[in-house]
Amino acid sequence: MRLFDTHCHLGLIHEDYLEQLLAVQYAKRVGVKHIISICNSLTDFEVIYNNLRSASDVYHAVGVSPSESGNKIDGWETRLQELMKLKRVVAIGETGLDYVKNFAPKAVQVDLFIKHLEIARRADLPVIIHNRQAGNDIIDILRTKIPQKGAIFHCYSEDWALAQKALDMPIYFSFAGNITYKNIRKLVETVEKLPADRILIESESPFMVPALYTKRRNRPEYLPETLKAVAAIRNTDVEEMAEILYANSLKAFNLPAED
Numbered sequence: 001m002r003l004f005d006t007h008c009h010l011g012l013i014h015e016d017y018l019e020q021l022l023a024v025q026y027a028k029r030v031g032v033k034h035i036i037s038i039c040n041s042l043t044d045f046e047v048i049y050n051n052l053r054s055a056s057d058v059y060h061a062v063g064v065s066p067s068e069s070g071n072k073i074d075g076w077e078t079r080l081q082e083l084m085k086l087k088r089v090v091a092i093g094e095t096g097l098d099y100v101k102n103f104a105p106k107a108v109q110v111d112l113f114i115k116h117l118e119i120a121r122r123a124d125l126p127v128i129i130h131n132r133q134a135g136n137d138i139i140d141i142l143r144t145k146i147p148q149k150g151a152i153f154h155c156y157s158e159d160w161a162l163a164q165k166a167l168d169m170p171i172y173f174s175f176a177g178n179i180t181y182k183n184i185r186k187l188v189e190t191v192e193k194l195p196a197d198r199i200l201i202e203s204e205s206p207f208m209v210p211a212l213y214t215k216r217r218n219r220p221e222y223l224p225e226t227l228k229a230v231a232a233i234r235n236t237d238v239e240e241m242a243e244i245l246y247a248n249s250l251k252a253f254n255l256p257a258e259d
């Protein structure tokens, strides 16, 4: 069985690089062949990128997340455009809007988000989107600004109505450990109704730990729990679901097909 963890904050699971590399190895033992490493700032990105240099199956996203919108470094746009040229960088992000934590005023967040979309367009890379109660604004902005390589709504936690609005654009929906929780009717409906070729899964480690491991810090090796939940909701065999999600992940990040 092959799995693809499309969103993992390895640097927030462990600080030590050997432990980060071990987390990748443990994930491999349960079938997680590829991981997309996510960072919130360019400074964090540079640290993790170097730590994981030897991990050739780990891909990277680079960007300044909404959580850092209040404290961007000077010259971040130039730096980002240098970093995105590095080997195995396959996406810009995470970027987006967060109306729950309100890290910075709306206008500041929107400006940062749009700049990321423009950079992704120029780089011909997809964007990874962070959305907290800002779905409609994000979709409105994407209408005119979506990069040609599309977008991934990471840790999708909204309802089917919102997902439906985005379906005419090249957008993937990535589900995390919260799909294993109780009382998530709206989320279940979304997983049920989405076209199979738009679905991805992610660990969102160290957050969103699947129900089976409650109270632990999430790790990519727990991803099979999320796979099982998605397969059960879609009434699809687990192995078959894994193959569908894996193929979708390669497509979403423009990676060559594997045998």
Ligand SMILES: [Zn+2]
Residues within 6 Å of the ligand: 007, 009, 038, 094, 204
């Ligand atoms: Zn994240």
